[in-house]
Amino acid sequence: MRRLGELEAEIMDRFWRWNRPATVREVVDDLNRQRDAAYTTVTTVTSILFHKGHLTRTREGRVWLYEAVATREAYSAALMEDGLGASEDRPAALVHFVENLDEDEIAALRKALRDVGRRAKE
CATH class of the missing domain: 1.10.10.10 (Winged helix-like DNA-binding domain superfamily/Winged helix DNA-binding domain)
Incomplete structure (x- = not known):
C-alpha cells in the first residue's frame, strides 16, 4: 500500500x-x-x-x-505490513522496529500480542 x-x-x-x-x-x-x-x-x-x-x-x-473504508489504525497497520514485507529478513526488521519503540509503545505491543494470543486459543 x-x-x-x-x-x-x-x-x-x-x-x-x-x-x-x-x-x-x-x-x-x-x-x-x-x-x-x-x-x-x-x-x-x-x-x-x-x-x-x-x-x-x-x-x-x-x-x-x-x-x-477502514480506520486510521487499519491503514497504519497495512503500511507497517508493507514495510515488513519489503525485508528479506522479517525477524531482523521486527527487531529494528521494536528497538525504536518507547516504553509505552512496547507495553502496548505486549498487550496486543497477549490479546491476539488469547483470540487464537478461542
Missing part, C-alpha cells in the same frame, strides 16, 4: 476523525479553516481516494456521500 499524499492524508484525516459519511463540500469547508483548498481539487482527490479503495460513496440526491 502506498503512503497517502499530503492532500490525500488531510482529506482522509477528516473522514477518520469524523467517523461518518461526509460530502466534498464539508471536507472543503473544514480544510479551508487551515489552508486554501479549491472545491474542484478536493473533488478530484476524493474521487481518486474512492478509486484507490480508501473511501466508499453513496448518492444522496445530487451529491456523493463519502466514508472511510
Whole structure:
C-alpha cells in the first residue's frame, strides 16, 4: 500500500476523525479553516481516494456521500505490513522496529500480542 499524499492524508484525516459519511463540500469547508483548498481539487482527490479503495460513496440526491473504508489504525497497520514485507529478513526488521519503540509503545505491543494470543486459543 502506498503512503497517502499530503492532500490525500488531510482529506482522509477528516473522514477518520469524523467517523461518518461526509460530502466534498464539508471536507472543503473544514480544510479551508487551515489552508486554501479549491472545491474542484478536493473533488478530484476524493474521487481518486474512492478509486484507490480508501473511501466508499453513496448518492444522496445530487451529491456523493463519502466514508472511510477502514480506520486510521487499519491503514497504519497495512503500511507497517508493507514495510515488513519489503525485508528479506522479517525477524531482523521486527527487531529494528521494536528497538525504536518507547516504553509505552512496547507495553502496548505486549498487550496486543497477549490479546491476539488469547483470540487464537478461542
